Amino acid sequence: MTTKIHPTAIVDKNAIIGEGSEIGAYAVIGPKVTLGKNCWIGNHANITGNTTIDENSKIYHFASVGESPQDKKYNGEDTKLIIGKNNTIREFCTINTGTVQGNNQTVIGDDNWIMAYVHIAHDCIVGDNTILANNVTLAGHVIVGDWAIIGGLSPVHQFTVVGAHTMVGGQTAISQDVPPYIMASSSSTGPRAEPKGVNAEGLRRRGFTAAQIDNIKYAYKILYRNGLSYSEAKSTIEEMSKEHSELKLFCDFFKASTRGIVR
Numbered sequence: 001m002t003t004k005i006h007p008t009a010i011v012d013k014n015a016i017i018g019e020g021s022e023i024g025a026y027a028v029i030g031p032k033v034t035l036g037k038n039c040w041i042g043n044h045a046n047i048t049g050n051t052t053i054d055e056n057s058k059i060y061h062f063a064s065v066g067e068s069p070q071d072k073k074y075n076g077e078d079t080k081l082i083i084g085k086n087n088t089i090r091e092f093c094t095i096n097t098g099t100v101q102g103n104n105q106t107v108i109g110d111d112n113w114i115m116a117y118v119h120i121a122h123d124c125i126v127g128d129n130t131i132l133a134n135n136v137t138l139a140g141h142v143i144v145g146d147w148a149i150i151g152g153l154s155p156v157h158q159f160t161v162v163g164a165h166t167m168v169g170g171q172t173a174i175s176q177d178v179p180p181y182i183m184a185s186s187s188s189t190g191p192r193a194e195p196k197g198v199n200a201e202g203l204r205r206r207g208f209t210a211a212q213i214d215n216i217k218y219a220y221k222i223l224y225r226n227g228l229s230y231s232e233a234k235s236t237i238e239e240m241s242k243e244h245s246e247l248k249l250f251c252d253f254f255k256a257s258t259r260g261i262v263r
Contacts, residue, residue, distance in 0.1 A: 001038065018055060032078075033066065036085065049097045050078055054085035054110070062092050069096040069122030071140065084110035084128070095120045102141055109146070121158075133170065143256060145180060145249075147206065163253045165206070167199045177257040179223065180249040181216045184262050193262045195224055212246045219247055223261075230261070 001020030005011055009023045012031035020038040023029065027041050030048035036055035041047065045059050049066030059065055066081045068074055079098040082105055089095070093114055098105040102123030108114075109128040119137045120126065126138075127146035134152040138144070142156050145164030150156070154168055157175040162168065166178050169185030172193045178184050181203065183196040198217050208216075219240065223233045234254050241247035 006043075024061070030066070042091075049081055051081040051083070051097070053083045053087075056085050057083060057087040057089070059089045060091045060093075060116075063089055064094045065089065067094065067096055069099050069140070071099050071101075071122055073101055074099055074122075079122075080105035081108075082106070083108045084112075086111045087114065088112070089114045090116040090118075092116055093118045093120075096122045098123045099140075115152070127164065145253075147202070149202070150174075151185075157259070160259055161253065161256050164249050165199055165202060167202055168193065169196075174262070176260050176262045177253070178262050179257075180253050182220060195220075195262055208246065212244070215240070215244045215246060219250060224263075 003017055003019060004022040006023060006025040008025045009027045011023060011029040014031040015029045016034040018035050018037035018039060021035050023041045024043040026043055027045045032050040033047050034052045036053060038056045039053055040058045042059060042061040044061050045063045047065045051066030077100045081095060081097045096106060099122045106122055106124050108126045111129045112126060113131045115132060115134045117135045118132045121138055121140040123141045124138050126144045129147045130144055131149045136150045137155045139156060139158035141159045143161045145162060147164055148162050148166045150168045151170030153171045155173055160174055161177040163178055163180030165181045167183045168174060171191060172186045173191040174193045181198055183199050184193045185196055187194045198220050200213050203213050219237050222228060222236050237247055237250045241251050
């Protein structure tokens, strides 16, 4: 495997470039950047900061990855950006490092599909196998669970949790936490997110059985349809999860959630 660096690219001598990686014309790679094997960096991409990108990831043209956080409290601390393997980050994306007031790092997992113009702010945690469509904007400290899909032009408020296996429609404003497995989209009166049922088709595609999906649908009814308080619904679902392991994602979500759930 041969590493290819275009002669117009600016790669700092202290950067670590994995075997088989390719860096395009006019790209800039900073001194604290580590690229894994077989990464592909497009023309004019800028990768800076204390940034680690694992193998087989692609960063497309004009993306800005690892720049300092857009946080007035940031004072030049050596915070981190950690990106896993097999990620696709398309044109003009902006991804910032963490802050010392938060996690000290921004973390993106494996196998994510991050479309053009997406912004991922400081201290975000993005899981594996997510899809963030064009112009999705994650404010600071957002958590996005595995297999979540967020439609284009959707902003996500800081400290919000978007649960695993969710599907959020385009142009949806997410200011409260989205429980796992559900679909959410804008309401009839505005862009604010509201629940729209269970993401059953997505779960079937990922190998969930009919019985598991039925249990998830029942948990959804407990959460939204049975007239229970949030505290009562949480307790009921947590008890059910002792026999149905697919419901444990709800328990993890309840522990992480601080902003209340979409209603």
